[in-house]
Amino acid sequence: MRGVVLFLAYLLSLALIAASYGAQGATISGAAGVPVPTPSPLAEDQAFQAFLLDFRPQALAAGISAATYDQAVAGISRNQKVEDRNLNQPEFSKPIWAYLDSAVSPRRVSDGRAAMSANEEAISKISTRYGVPAEILTSIWGNESDYGRGAGSYKMVEALATLAYAGPRIDYARPQLLAALKMAEQEHYDPAAMTSSWAGAFGQTQFVPTTFLSSAVDGDGDGRIDLWLNVADALASTANVLSRAGWVAGKPWGYEVTLPPGFAYEEADLDITKPVSAWTKAGVKTAAGTELPQSGDPASLFLPAGARGPAFLVFPNFKSVLKYNNAASYALAVCLLGDQLKAAAAGASPTAPVAGAWPRDLAPLSRDERLALQDSLTKLGFDIGKVDGLIGAKSRAAVRAWQKAHALPADGFATAEILTQIAMEAKSKTATP
Structure with a gap:
C-alpha cells in the first residue's frame, strides 16, 4: 500500500511540474524562436521531491533499508544555498x-x-x-x-541530495549520498x-x-x-x-632547496623523480647552501611559483599527503605547518616557514586567462588535452616546451606576460594565410 501511495505522489509531483510549466506558457523545447522558460521554484522543488522518490530504488538496491532511506529524506528540501555554491563557484585564483x-x-x-x-x-x-x-x-x-x-x-543528506539532483557534481554526489x-x-x-x-x-x-x-x-x-x-x-x-596512501614512518616529506644558475627547469615537476644523488650532481643544495642529505628515496623538485619562487625537494611522504587532498598547495601547507608545529613542540624559536622570496608582484591567471592560454597553445599545435581552464600536466608541458623554444626558463609556470606572448604568437599564426 505504501508503494502505491508513493507512486501516486510521484505522479502528482509530475503533474504539478507540468502545470507549473504550462502556467508559464512553455512550448516544446527546440521550437524556432520560442524560448523555453526557466522552471519556477515550485516546479524545481516538486522535481526535487520526484528525484528523491526515483532515487529510492537505487538506494535500496545498494543495500540501504527502506526505513533508513525514508527517515533520511523525510523533511529535506532542495537547498538553494548549496545549489548556488554548486553553480557559481568562486574564482580559485589566490596565489x-x-x-x-x-x-x-x-x-x-x-x-x-x-x-x-x-x-x-x-x-x-x-x-x-x-x-x-x-x-x-x-x-x-x-x-x-x-x-x-x-x-x-x-x-549532509540534504546537501548531497541537492547536488545529486542536478548540476555539475551529479557523478560525485550520487555515490556520496x-x-x-x-x-x-x-x-x-x-x-x-x-x-x-x-x-x-x-x-x-x-x-x-x-x-x-x-x-x-x-x-x-x-x-x-x-x-x-x-x-x-x-x-x-x-x-x-x-x-x-604510503606514508613511511621516520622519513621526511621534503625540505626547501636552492637551485644553481642555469638550472634545467624542465626537470622540476612532481611527475619526475630522481635519486637525491642526481639532484646533488645537478647543483641543488639545501636552503642554507649546504650539501643535500643523502638518501636512497626518490625525490621530485617542486616549484610552486615557478623559477622566481622558492624550490622544494619532496619525497614519497609528500605525495601521500597529496592522496589525502590532491592539491599541491594544500600538501605544502600541511607539511610546512607540520614543520612549524614540530619546532614549536621542541621549544625552538619561531622562524619563517619559507626562506626563499615569493614573487608577490605576480598575479595568478584568472579562469578566463587560463582558458585563453590553453586555446592559444592549441592553436600553436600543442596537445593540452581539454580546454577547461585547469592547468594540468599537459598544459604545463606545453608551456615548458614553448618556454624552451624561446630560450626562457622552462618551469611551466604560466604568467600574464607569458600568456600575452603566446596569445600574440597564436594570433599571428592564425592570421598568416
Missing part, C-alpha cells in the same frame, strides 16, 4: 603565498600547539600506531577545519544530525562519506566512530588514510 600566509600563520601555529597539548596522549598513541607524525596529523586538522571550528553546518545513507545505517547515526560542508565533507578532518566507509576507525576504543566531535576518531581515521 600560493597568500594561501600559505593564512595556512601557516603564527595564530595557526599557536592554536595547533595548544591542540596538540590538549590531546597529547591520544595523538601520541595514534602516531605510534600508524607511523604518522603527530605534527602532520595536527596540521591536517588545522588546515581542514581550523581545529574543529569549521567542520560544516549544512545538513549513497555512502552517507550507509554511514547512517551502519553507525546508527540520526541523519538529521549529520552535518557537513555544502559539498558533503564533514567532521574535524573533513572526510567525504565514501572515505569514511573505506577508512574511518574507532580511535579511542569506545565502540563508536564519531568524526564530528571525537578528536581521537578523526585523527586516527586521518592517520589510517595517510598510512594506506
